[in-house]
Amino acid sequence: xxxxxxxxxxxxxxxxxxxLVSSTxxxxxxxxxxxxxxxxxxxxxxxxxxxELGLTVILTxxxxxxxxxxxxxxxxxGLPVNFFQLDVSDPSSIEAFVSWxxxxxxxxxxxxxxxxxxxxxxxxxxxxxxxxVIRTNFYGAKLLxxxxxxxxxxxxxxxxxxxxxSRLGTLSKVRNPNIKSILEDEELSEEQIERFVGLFLQSAxxxxxxxxxxxxxxxxxxxxxxxxxxxxxxxxxxxxGEGISVNSYCPGFTQTSMTQGQGxxxxxxxxxxxxxxxxxxxxxxxxxxxxxxxDPFVKSNL
Numbered sequence: 001x002x003x004x005x006x007x008x009x010x011x012x013x014x015x016x017x018x019x020l021v022s023s024t025x026x027x028x029x030x031x032x033x034x035x036x037x038x039x040x041x042x043x044x045x046x047x048x049x050x051x052e053l054g055l056t057v058i059l060t061x062x063x064x065x066x067x068x069x070x071x072x073x074x075x076x077x078g079l080p081v082n083f084f085q086l087d088v089s090d091p092s093s094i095e096a097f098v099s100w101x102x103x104x105x106x107x108x109x110x111x112x113x114x115x116x117x118x119x120x121x122x123x124x125x126x127x128x129x130x131x132x133v134i135r136t137n138f139y140g141a142k143l144l145x146x147x148x149x150x151x152x153x154x155x156x157x158x159x160x161x162x163x164x165x166s167r168l169g170t171l172s173k174v175r176n177p178n179i180k181s182i183l184e185d186e187e188l189s190e191e192q193i194e195r196f197v198g199l200f201l202q203s204a205x206x207x208x209x210x211x212x213x214x215x216x217x218x219x220x221x222x223x224x225x226x227x228x229x230x231x232x233x234x235x236x237x238x239x240x241g242e243g244i245s246v247n248s249y250c251p252g253f254t255q256t257s258m259t260q261g262q263g264x265x266x267x268x269x270x271x272x273x274x275x276x277x278x279x280x281x282x283x284x285x286x287x288x289x290x291x292x293x294x295d296p297f298v299k300s301n302l
Contacts, residue, residue: 024281026157027055032108033278034058034101036088036144037115039070042164042251045271046112051079053275055110060086060097062115088115088140089132098147107153110278113141113228114164118221127204130220134197137224142190142231154243158282162274163232165248167292168218169225176213183230193230197223229290236288245287249277252293269294 033050037043039061047059051074059074061067064085071083084100087093101108116137119129141163152159174180182196200223203209215222229248236246251270273294280286 026282027053027109027279029054029056031055031110031157032058032105032153033110033112034060034108034148035112035114036060036086036141037062039063039066042267042270042274043112043114044070045267046114046274047081048074048077048079049268049271049275050110050278051081053279056082058082058084058101060084060115062087086115086144088113088144089136091143094140094144094147097144098151101148102151105151108148108151109153109157109159111145111148111152111161112164112274112278113145113161115140116164116221116224118218120218120221125217125219127209127220130201130204130223133220134201134224134227137221138197138227138231141228145235149244152244156282158285159244160278160285161232161235161244161246162278163228163246163248164274165229165232165250165290166222166225167250167252168215168222169227169229169250170290171226173215173217173222174213174226175216179213183226188230188234190231190234193227193234196230197227232290233288240287245285247277247287247289247291249274249291250293 033055035043035047035050035057038047038059044059047057047070050057059067059071059081060083061070062085067083067085071081074081082104084097085093086097117129117133119133120126145161171180171183174183179196179199182192182199185192200209200214200220203212203214204220209219215226232246232248239246251273273291277291
C-alpha cells in the first residue's frame with residue numbers, strides 16, 4: 001500500500017467538531033456510516049465524532065446492553081445515532097444486520113471495520129485463542145464487507161471503507177521469507193491471503209508458531225491485521241475507479257480496554273484522525289493506503 005498526501009487545508013488542526021467542517025464539505029445527514037465494535041474505545045469515539053459532524057451513524061456492538069448504553073449516552077449529549085446488534089464473528093449475526101440495514105436504509109456511504117479482539121496482555125504473547133482472533137479480526141471484517149458491498153452508494157462523492165488496523169500487521173513483522181512471499185505477490189488474491197492465514201492457524205495448532213518466523217508480538221493479532229491489510233489492498237484494486245475507496249488506519253498506541261488503559265493518546269484523539277481520513281474531499285480521497293498514527297499526513301507502506 002502506497003501513500004498519497006491529502007490536502008492539508010481541508011481540515012484544521014483543532015479537534016473541535018466545528019473545525020472539521022470545511023467550505024468544501026461534501027457530506028450531509030443523508031450520508032450513512034456504519035461503525036462496528038462501537039460501544040466503547042475508538043469505535044465509540046468515532047461514532048461520536050461522525051454524529052457531531054452531522055452524518056447518520058449506525059453504532060453496532062456485540063453486546064446489546066452495552067450498545068444501548070452507548071447510544072443512550074450519546075443521545076444525552078444531543079447526538080442521536082442508530083443501533084443494531086452485530087457480532088462480526090457470527091455469519092448469522094452479519095446476515096441479520098444486513099437484512100435490517102436493507103429494510104431501513106436506501107444505501108451505504110461509509111463502513112468502518114473497527115470490531116476486533118485480542119486475548120493478550122501488553123507484555124504477554126499466546127496463541128491460545130488464535131482461531132477466535134482470526135475469525136473476528138479478519139474473516140468477520142471480510143464477510144461483513146462482502147455482504148454490504150452491493151449496498152454501497154455509487155456517486156461522485158465516493159463510498160469509503162476504512163479498516164482499523166495496526167502497525168503490527170506490516171510485512172516487516174514476518175521473519176520467514178517463504179511465508180512473507182505469499183503476501184508480497186504482485187497479483188495477490190483472496191485465496192492467497194486465506195492460505196497465509198491457514199498456515200498460521202496450523203502452526204498455532206501444532207505448536208510450531210514460535211519457530212516458523214511469525215510476528216513476535218501479539219502473534220495472532222498481528223497475523224489477523226496482516227491479513228486485513230492485505231485484503232484492503234486486494235479490495236481496493238478490485239474497486240479502483242468504481243466509486244469505492246478502501247484504506248487501512250493504524251491509530252497507534254491508544255488508551256483503550258485492549259491496552260488496559262495504557263497508551264500515548266486517547267480514543268477521542270485517534271477518532272479525530274479517523275474522521276479526517278474518512279471525510280477527505282472526493283477529489284483527494286486515495287485508495288489502497290495505510291495510515292499510521294495521530295498525524296493524518298503520516299503514512300506508511302505495508
